[in-house]
Amino acid sequence: MAKKNLWQIPLSRRSFIGKGLKGGALLIATPSIMSDxxxxxxxxxxxxxxxxxxxxxxxxxxxxxxxxxxxxxxxIYVENRQSTSINMEEAKIKSVHxxxxxxxxxxxxxxxxxxxxxSDDFIFGKLEEAAKVASYIAAGEMKTExxxxxxxxxxxxxxxxxxxxxxxxxxxxxxxxxxxxxAARSYDKRILQAYIQYYDEIRGRVIANSQGLWVENKLxxxxxxxxxxxxxxxxxxxxxxxLSEHSGFEFFQKYKVEEAAxxxxxxxxxxxxxxxxxxxxxxxxxxxxxxxxxxxxAVGHGMEADGVYRKSTIYADKIGKKVATPPVTLIDDGxxxxxxxxxxxxxxxxxxxxxxxxxxxxxxxxxxxxxxxKLLKMEPTGNGRRESFRYYPIPRMTNTFMDNGPHTAEExxxxxxxxxxxxxxxxxxxxxxxxxxxxxxREAYMIEDGKKTYPVRDATLIGRGFEVLENIDMVANDLGxxxxxxxxxxxxxxxxxxxxxxxxRNIKVGGTRA
Amino acid sequence: xxxxxxxxxxxxxxxxKGASEAEAYLxxxxxxEIQVRNGDVESMKQAGLKGVGLRVFVKGRMAFxxxxxxxxxxxxxxxxxxxxxxxxxxxxxxxxxxAPSEKIAxxxxxxxxxxxxxxxxxxxxAKKVEQLALKKHELIKRSLGAGFNNIEGxxxxxxxxxxxxxxxxxxxxxxxxxxxxxKDIMQPGYFYSSASYFNLLKTPExxxxxxxxxxxxxxxGKPVKSQEATxxxxxxxxxxxxxxxxxxxxxxxVYQKASFLAxxxxxxxxxxxxxxxxxxxxxxxxGSQPVDDEGVATRKKVIVDKGVLKMFIYNxxxxxxxxxxxxxxxxxxxxxxxPGIGPTNFYMENGATEPADIIKExxxxxxxxATQGGGVNPVNGNFSTGxxxxxxxxxxxxxxVANITLAGNIFDMLKGVDAVGNDLEFNGSIACPTFxxxxxxxxxx
Numbered sequence: 001m002a003k004k005n006l007w008q009i010p011l012s013r014r015s016f017i018g019k020g021l022k023g024g025a026l027l028i029a030t031p032s033i034m035s036d037x038x039x040x041x042x043x044x045x046x047x048x049x050x051x052x053x054x055x056x057x058x059x060x061x062x063x064x065x066x067x068x069x070x071x072x073x074x075x076i077y078v079e080n081r082q083s084t085s086i087n088m089e090e091a092k093i094k095s096v097h098x099x100x101x102x103x104x105x106x107x108x109x110x111x112x113x114x115x116x117x118x119s120d121d122f123i124f125g126k127l128e129e130a131a132k133v134a135s136y137i138a139a140g141e142m143k144t145e146x147x148x149x150x151x152x153x154x155x156x157x158x159x160x161x162x163x164x165x166x167x168x169x170x171x172x173x174x175x176x177x178x179x180x181x182x183a184a185r186s187y188d189k190r191i192l193q194a195y196i197q198y199y200d201e202i203r204g205r206v207i208a209n210s211q212g213l214w215v216e217n218k219l220x221x222x223x224x225x226x227x228x229x230x231x232x233x234x235x236x237x238x239x240x241x242x243l244s245e246h247s248g249f250e251f252f253q254k255y256k257v258e259e260a261a262x263x264x265x266x267x268x269x270x271x272x273x274x275x276x277x278x279x280x281x282x283x284x285x286x287x288x289x290x291x292x293x294x295x296x297x298a299v300g301h302g303m304e305a306d307g308v309y310r311k312s313t314i315y316a317d318k319i320g321k322k323v324a325t326p327p328v329t330l331i332d333d334g335x336x337x338x339x340x341x342x343x344x345x346x347x348x349x350x351x352x353x354x355x356x357x358x359x360x361x362x363x364x365x366x367x368x369x370x371x372x373x374k375l376l377k378m379e380p381t382g383n384g385r386r387e388s389f390r391y392y393p394i395p396r397m398t399n400t401f402m403d404n405g406p407h408t409a410e411e412x413x414x415x416x417x418x419x420x421x422x423x424x425x426x427x428x429x430x431x432x433x434x435x436x437x438x439x440x441x442r443e444a445y446m447i448e449d450g451k452k453t454y455p456v457r458d459a460t461l462i463g464r465g466f467e468v469l470e471n472i473d474m475v476a477n478d479l480g481x482x483x484x485x486x487x488x489x490x491x492x493x494x495x496x497x498x499x500x501x502x503x504x505r506n507i508k509v510g511g512t513r514a
Numbered sequence: 515x516x517x518x519x520x521x522x523x524x525x526x527x528x529x530x531k532g533a534s535e536a537e538a539y540l541x542x543x544x545x546x547e548i549q550v551r552n553g554d555v556e557s558m559k560q561a562g563l564k565g566v567g568l569r570v571f572v573k574g575r576m577a578f579x580x581x582x583x584x585x586x587x588x589x590x591x592x593x594x595x596x597x598x599x600x601x602x603x604x605x606x607x608x609x610x611x612x613a614p615s616e617k618i619a620x621x622x623x624x625x626x627x628x629x630x631x632x633x634x635x636x637x638x639x640a641k642k643v644e645q646l647a648l649k650k651h652e653l654i655k656r657s658l659g660a661g662f663n664n665i666e667g668x669x670x671x672x673x674x675x676x677x678x679x680x681x682x683x684x685x686x687x688x689x690x691x692x693x694x695x696x697k698d699i700m701q702p703g704y705f706y707s708s709a710s711y712f713n714l715l716k717t718p719e720x721x722x723x724x725x726x727x728x729x730x731x732x733x734x735g736k737p738v739k740s741q742e743a744t745x746x747x748x749x750x751x752x753x754x755x756x757x758x759x760x761x762x763x764x765x766x767x768v769y770q771k772a773s774f775l776a777x778x779x780x781x782x783x784x785x786x787x788x789x790x791x792x793x794x795x796x797x798x799x800x801g802s803q804p805v806d807d808e809g810v811a812t813r814k815k816v817i818v819d820k821g822v823l824k825m826f827i828y829n830x831x832x833x834x835x836x837x838x839x840x841x842x843x844x845x846x847x848x849x850x851x852x853p854g855i856g857p858t859n860f861y862m863e864n865g866a867t868e869p870a871d872i873i874k875e876x877x878x879x880x881x882x883x884a885t886q887g888g889g890v891n892p893v894n895g896n897f898s899t900g901x902x903x904x905x906x907x908x909x910x911x912x913x914x915v916a917n918i919t920l921a922g923n924i925f926d927m928l929k930g931v932d933a934v935g936n937d938l939e940f941n942g943s944i945a946c947p948t949f950x951x952x953x954x955x956x957x958x959x
Contacts, residue, residue, distance in 0.1 A: 090770070092604035098579040098595045099850055100588055101565075114557040120564065120582040133560050170602055193770055229772055229893065236772070236893050279921060279957030280740035310551070312658050312693060314700065392559065429887045433658075433693055433702040436917060438887030438900040458896040460888035460919050462957075508737070510888065510898045510919020510957040 053078055054104070056150065058124060059208045062106060063147040065131040067210060071108035071115070071138035072145050073370075074131075075209040077347065078104050079389040083201035084170070088177045090193065091185070096170065103389040106131045110138035112309075112375055116392040147210035155215050155345045158337050158352065161248035165200050165220045168249050173198055176224070176257050183258035184228045187265035190272065192231040194261070199223040207349040215349045221340070221493065222251050223483075226261045230268035237274065237457070239267030240426070240442065244340040244483040244493070267424065267443050274457035277444065277511025283419035284461060284503045285412055285447060290424050290482025292496030295402050297428040297437040298465035299330060300496075301488070303357050303365075304383070304395040304432075305372035313432040314466060315363060323363045324469035327405045330358040332367050334382050334398035340483045341398035341494045348384035348393050355381045357400075358469075369395045387490035397486060401497030405475025409500035412474045414450040416502060420509055421445045421452050422461070427484070435465040460510035467506040476500040515584075517542055517564075518680050521672040524568060524589060528674075531597045533570040535611045535674045539807065540566040541849040543667020544629070550640040551659045563667070565849035568592055569611075572600040576609045580850040608834040614676045615811035615842075619795035621802040624682040625711040628664050636662045639718060643690045646722035651694070653733065654726055658691035658702060669803075677809035685800060686712055689721060694729035703729025708942055710798050732883065732902055735916025737958040744879030745920065745954045746872055746906065749939055751882040752946040754899060756860060758890020758924060759790065760944075763817060764855045765828035765843075767892055769836050774895030774924065775823060783823045784928035787865055787949075790818040792827060794842060794858030801859035801943025808844040808853050815841060817860075821928075829855050862946040865934025869948040872933045874909040880956060881906050882920065895924040901956075919957035927951050 054062075059076050066074035085097040103120040104127055115137025117130035177196045184194035204218040223244045230237050241264040243255045286294055299315075307313035315323065324330075334352025336342050345351045348370050356364045368376070369384030372395055385396040413421060421444060428439030441459045445452040481497035521538040528536035542564040549557045566589070567580040577599035579592035644660035666684035671677055689706025705724040707716035747755065759775075767773040775783065794812025796802050805811055808830055816824050828836065829844035832855060845856030873881060881904045888899035901920040904911040935948035 092606055094576070094603065094606070095852060096577045096599040096603055097852065098577070098592065098599060100581040100583055100592065101850070102583050113555060116557065116559040118561045120562075121584075130561070137555065137558050170599065174602060193772060229770075231771065238772075238893055279919065279955050281959055310658060311656060312700075312702070390561065390563070392557070427887075431702065431886065433700045434916070436886060436900065436902075438919075440888055440898075458891055458894070458898055460898040460900055460921070462886070462900040462917060462919050464917060508917065508919055508957050508959075510900070510921045512896070512898075512921045512923065512955050 053206055060147065060150060062127055062131045063208065063210045065128055066106055066108045066135050067145050067147060069135040069138045071110045071135060073109040073210055074147065075107040075207070075348065076104060077107070077389055078206040080204040081201055081388070083199065084173065086173055086177050086198040088181050088196040091181060093174060093177065101388065104130070105389040105392065106134045107392050108134045108137050109371060112371070113137045114371065114392055118389050145210060148212035150208045150212050150214035152214050155217065156351050157344055158335050158342050159219055159246045159344055160338060161220060163249040165202060165249060176252060180226050180257040180261040183261035184226055184265045187262050188269050190230050190232045190269060191228050191265050192236070193229040195227040197225045205347065207347070209349065213349045215345060217344055219246050219343060220248055221246050224257060224260065226264040228261070228264040228268040230272050232272050235272050237268050237271035239264040239271070242483050245338045246340065246342060247338050271443055271455055271457060274455040276513045277420070277456035277459035277509055278513045279509060279511040281505065281508050283416055283505065284422060284507045284509070285416055285419060286422045286498070286501055286503070287424070288409070288476065288478045288498055288500045289480030290496070291422060292401055292482055292498040293425045293428050293439050293484070295330060295498050296397060296400050296486070296494070296496040297430040297439060298463070298468050300397050300400045301430050302432040302435065302465060303367055304397070305366040305368045305376060306395050307432050308366050309372055309375045314435045318363045319365070321363055322361050323466060324358055324361040325472050326361045327475040328358055328361050328469060328472055329356070329403040331356050331403060332383065332397055332400045336399045339399045339481070339495050346382045346384045346393070347386045350380045350382040350384060352382040352398060367395050367397060369393050385492050387492065391490045394488065396488065396492040397494050399481065399495040399497070401479065401481065402475070402499065402501065404477045404479045404499050407474050407476045409476045409478055412476055412500055412502050413447060413452060415474065416447045416450060419447045420456065421447050430465065436462070437465055438462045456511065461507060462510060463507040468503050471504045471506050472501055473504045474502040517668070518670045518672070521566065521670040522678065524566060524593060525672050525674055527590070527593045528568060528570045528597055531593055532572060533597050533600065534573050535571040537569045537611050537671070537673035537808070538566055539846065539849055540670040541667060543665060545665045546663065548637055548640055548662045549659050550637065550644055550661065551657055553641060553645065555637055556659065567849045567851070568596045569852065570596045570600050571609045571611070572597060574605045574607060574609050575600045575603045576606070577603055578852050608831050610830055610834050611673045611675050612677060612808050612810045612830045612840060615805065618679070618804050618811045619813065620804055621795050621799060622797040623684070623710050623799070623802050624666070625684045628666060628684050628686050628712050631712060639688050643688060643718035643722050646718055647690045647692045647726050650722060650726040651730060653694045653696055653730060654692050655695040656693050658693060660688070660690035662688040671805065671809040673809060679805050679809050681804050683803060684710055686715065688715065690725050692725055692729055694733045696733060699734050701729050701733040703727070703732070706941070708800060710800055714798060728883065731904060732914045732916065735902055735914035737917045738905060738915055738956060740958045741956055742953055743956050744876050744950065744952055746876060746879065746881045746948065746950045748881065748883050748948055749937065749946060751885050751903070752949055753944050754885045754889055755927065756862065756944050756946055758892065758897060760857050760860060761890070761892035762895070763826045765826045765832035765836055766855055768826050769832065772893050774893065778823050779826070781823060782821045783925065784818060784821040785931040786821045787931055787934045788818055788821050788928065789816065789863040790861070791815065791863060792817050792843070792857050792860050796859050799859040799943065800940070801857065803858065806842045806844040807846040810840045810842045810844060812842040812858055827855055827857065829853050857944065859943050861938065861940070861944065862934070862949070864936045864938045864947055865949070867933045867935055869935040869937050872935055872948055872950050873906055873911065875933070876906045876909060876950070879906045880915060881911055890924050897922050897924050897927060920954055921957065922954040927954065
């Protein structure tokens with residue numbers, strides 16, 4: 001779900017260091033120290049690597065150096081990430097990938113300005129240099145702020161872990177991948193290829209700032225994706241199913257990889273019969289769960305508060321105004337237990353919260369980081385997130401959804417004379433200044449006389465967020481969530497959710513049948 | 515620390531620990547990002563970056579481990595880990611590392627002056643382009659920001675078959691984004707310049723003008739009726755077609771039969787007006803590098819020759835699997851990823867027609883200036899996207915159009931190209947001139 005981020009000057013796709021920066025977040029591998037290859041002294045070395053951190057005095061000294069030129073706020077962000085990734089393709093375990101990423105990001109804020117530097121060396125001299133570099137943003141000011149002594153704060157915990165990932169040997173993970181592969185391929189002989197990806201990480205964070213905050217936690221994340229390619233008489237379709245939570249390995253008792261694989265294969269086979277999609281405006285019924293990309297793109301990005309203080313979103317200065325029909329209530333909630341978008345507290349140390357963005361059609365609030373909350377004189381909401389220590393935080397979504405309504409999915413389809421039923425989407429993007437959004441349809445069916453009929457393929461759906469919101473006339477009671485990766489110059493793990501809804505007009509289908 | 519030596523010693527360590535073949539890809543560099551808004555610096559980010567990725571094969575089984583931490587313990591642990599993990603993956607006879615290339619081009623891609631330019635000068639470029647853009651027209655109401663970025667670094671690639679190569683590369687860029695507004699309607703416009711050399715950047719005046727022109731041209735765009743129409747792609751929107759082709763010529767997609775071009779080698783896939791090149795050796799090219807991300811020499815390749823598909827692009831693995839040779843197109847998303855396949859500088863060659871004439875010949879059609887989302891489905895060649903631009907009536911650009919979709923099948927699009935402009939411009943590594951497609955489906959009201 002890439003947002004068109006017009007205020008960030010895009011670097012070329014070949015900016016290799018930039019890719020290195022992105023790659024830093026894709027690290028993998030828990031230190032699966034149970035592997036029998038390791039000798040005892042290696043285990044200790046890994047444990048030391050895994051917990052590379054800074055002492056209280058070091059943190060306080062860096063916070064002070066960062067403010068030496070006159071900033072009003074400084075922050076130290078320490079991150080440790082270890083990850084494992086397994087890829088299976090063409091019925092082979094193609095590769096297993098293990099990664100270590102550790103570093104410290106130092107931020108200084110003065111007014112509306114941000115200075116940022118980072119180092120992947122935990123050598124104090126280098127970190128001091130980084131703190132000085134970050135401090136330049138405040139250069140020229142006379143007053144110096146004295147940082148408050150930091151003290152550890154206990155934070156809420158919405159992520160419960162039963163079976164720690166560190167205790168799982170690789171073989172167990174490999175077995176899951178093999179099981180999923182077999183399940184996808186055996187679904188139907190027209191399944192040509194299956195692609196399975198397993199990814200886990202443990203991300204440790206220590207966050208401290210000049211206001212005395214000092215918090216830390218360690219979160220496991222799991223991500224499992226099955227893609228299945230069908231092929232028959234020259235037609236083909238890639239079906240997909242994704243699973244993800246911040247969770248221990250008990251995740252795989254809750255979510256069966258074989259079922260995910262069969263779901264991906266089912267979609268791939270069902271869409272072999274797909275006809276050309278029509279082109280033009282028509283009612284669109286969007287199924288629950290991953291259909292929530294609609295909410296994320298059409299509305300969510302427009303309610304991130306950095307766009308509000310820059311006045312680059314159509315939702316700036318609209319608190320209290322009607323922005324949607326009465327059945328529409330939109331919420332961003334960073335407290336949903338174990339959800340992919342829940343991290344207990346954001347990457348600035350603000351606890352996650354349930355933020356009502358739109359209530360019964362009225363705009364109620366925005367998603368803030370510390371800076372936007374300060375500039376707009378509103379309360380922080382725990383939406384200050386960053387992809388890794390190589391980025392400073394900006395307002396991002398967590399788990400964003402439209403709440404349940406009064407209808408059922410069946411009622412909605414029955415009430416639609418002619419339209420399109422969208423079962424799943426692959427992603428989308430938005431331009432928050434114009435509200436123009438698009439999303440790419442994966443699985444869809446025509447609705448004729450209140451019934452789902454034949455499948456249609458490869459259409460883009462477009463519209464303007466505010467027009468769509470003003471034309472949602474039916475909302476069902478089957479709220480579900482899908483998992484994804486949101487891009488806004490840097491990646492964030494999110495979920496997006498909604499019940500089945502109908503958009504009566506002002507949404508267009510980009511099919512090939514005019 | 516000599517990072518080339520470090521890379522070499524890491525590859526050796528892996529062999530000592532039991533790998534049959536090993537490769538170390540080490541990247542180190544510096545980055546600077548300046549954002550300016552309303553005449554003042556809004557943010558500044560500066561840092562050094564380094565990391566190493568180890569790819570090992572143990573009797574044909576592959577694993578990969580990477581680290582941003584260069585302490586002895588961390589590096590020993592990833593070498594250990596890579597070798598131990600490799601024993602658990604599947605045997606694949608095509609898991610091979612490349613041998614050293616005989617001839618390696620030396621494209622000029624590093625500007626030593628960028629790092630010598632004072633920070634204040636870079637800040638003032640960003641401030642200047644914003645200032646110019648804001649003054650250009652009364653409908654330009656505010657700035658979304660202007661920026662200056664530069665990145666430079668060194669890549670070292672060493673493998674156990676004798677590849678041992680290093681090169682330096684630099685990229686700098688600046689740009690601005692503004693909002694045009696009239697009553698309740700807003701339209702952003704942005705433009706940027708990127709180059710490997712500082713003195714090849716465009717002027718702030720030109721960038722400001724093009725950002726403003728974009729915003730003003732599209733302000734108030736409305737949808738048109740759904741219809742079939744001729745579509746002229748400007749140089750920005752046209753790249754969407756190239757991105758779709760890039761995925762379809764990917765050698766891995768081809769042998770997996772997941773590409774709509776899989777059966778079209780040496781067959782015509784486009785109008786004779788279309789020739790497409792991939793060239794990693796262009797001097798000053800943003801996509802240029804002397805070797806690909808496995809250390810195989812890059813070169814200039816004709817992908818589509820007057821409409822005929824001549825080749826696919828490969829890295830070492832996919833080439834071995836397909837019974838051919840690597841085309842020097844191994845691409846990583848940085849040190850922490852395994853090499854996939856990607857283009858270097860990838861462009862459609864200039865045609866003969868003036869862009870103004872391409873538009874003049876259109877009775878009724880769309881001049882598309884930006885796409886949003888969608889794209890080409892590499893598996894079946896279907897193209898669908900949101901579109902913005904200007905309607906063309908009797909050869910003249912008229913009202914702005916937005917909130918419409920554009921769709922078609924890529925073969926129909928490519929074969930339906932009946933004019934290619936002579937205005938190819940590189941502002942990145944993927945580029946095309948203006949071109950016209952006879953017929954596409956517009957989804958509107």
